[in-house]
Amino acid sequence: NAGVTQTPKFQVLxxxxxxxxxxxxxxxxxxxYWYRQDxxxxxxxxxxxxSEGTTDKGEVPNGYNVSRLNKRxxxxxxxxxxxxxxxxxFCASSPGQPNTEAFFxxxxxxxxx
Amino acid sequence: GENVEQHPSTLSVQEGDSAVIKCTYSDSASNYFxxxxxxxxxxxxLIIDIRSNVGExxxxxxxxxxxxxxxxxxxxxxxxxxxxxxxxxxxxSKGFQKLVFGTGTRLLVSP
Numbered sequence: 001n002a003g004v005t006q007t008p009k010f011q012v013l014x015x016x017x018x019x020x021x022x023x024x025x026x027x028x029x030x031x032x033y034w035y036r037q038d039x040x041x042x043x044x045x046x047x048x049x050x051s052e053g054t055t056d057k058g059e060v061p062n063g064y065n066v067s068r069l070n071k072r073x074x075x076x077x078x079x080x081x082x083x084x085x086x087x088x089x090f091c092a093s094s095p096g097q098p099n100t101e102a103f104f105x106x107x108x109x110x111x112x113x
Numbered sequence: 114g115e116n117v118e119q120h121p122s123t124l125s126v127q128e129g130d131s132a133v134i135k136c137t138y139s140d141s142a143s144n145y146f147x148x149x150x151x152x153x154x155x156x157x158x159l160i161i162d163i164r165s166n167v168g169e170x171x172x173x174x175x176x177x178x179x180x181x182x183x184x185x186x187x188x189x190x191x192x193x194x195x196x197x198x199x200x201x202x203x204x205x206s207k208g209f210q211k212l213v214f215g216t217g218t219r220l221l222v223s224p
Contacts, residue, residue, distance in 0.1 A: 044214075
């Protein structure tokens, strides 16, 4: 059982380049999330998708776009990468019912130079 | 929106001691409070959670308490072991809505 799978695990970008982080879950969960983790800042929500076909902004959406491709997949796109977007990115999913556990992917370490 | 504050940011204890991490939340409508453990280089994983209709929950050496009136909840780890060393995050949410995380506590358990 794979759970939540993110690709790639590591990425180095030059300022201004674009890229898409991929996330897929095989638990038939309704809700999916993208967080970024920076030292001393905890986990901050970038975007989330409560169900297939819907997306909403989180705490730090600027510079990012998302696509809920289907129930399994939720991608995060950086259109023009900036050094401030250097971070570890986590995708997560949950059943979407009230008060349920969120399962995290293994993370993507992104460096923008 | 919801705001979650977590203290302390770092905590060092001797093996066998107890550790307590505290969180406060701002939205009185929040009703779900999970705790996640993140080992170095790994993903966060749920260790215990509590819902607003319960004041305390225990799971072996780990317990969580909730004070809805004061809007704070705490994680208690007894008989700490070196493998408890990690970063711990509290979080809060209401209903179907998104989890808001605290800034994390780095726990170091020395042998």
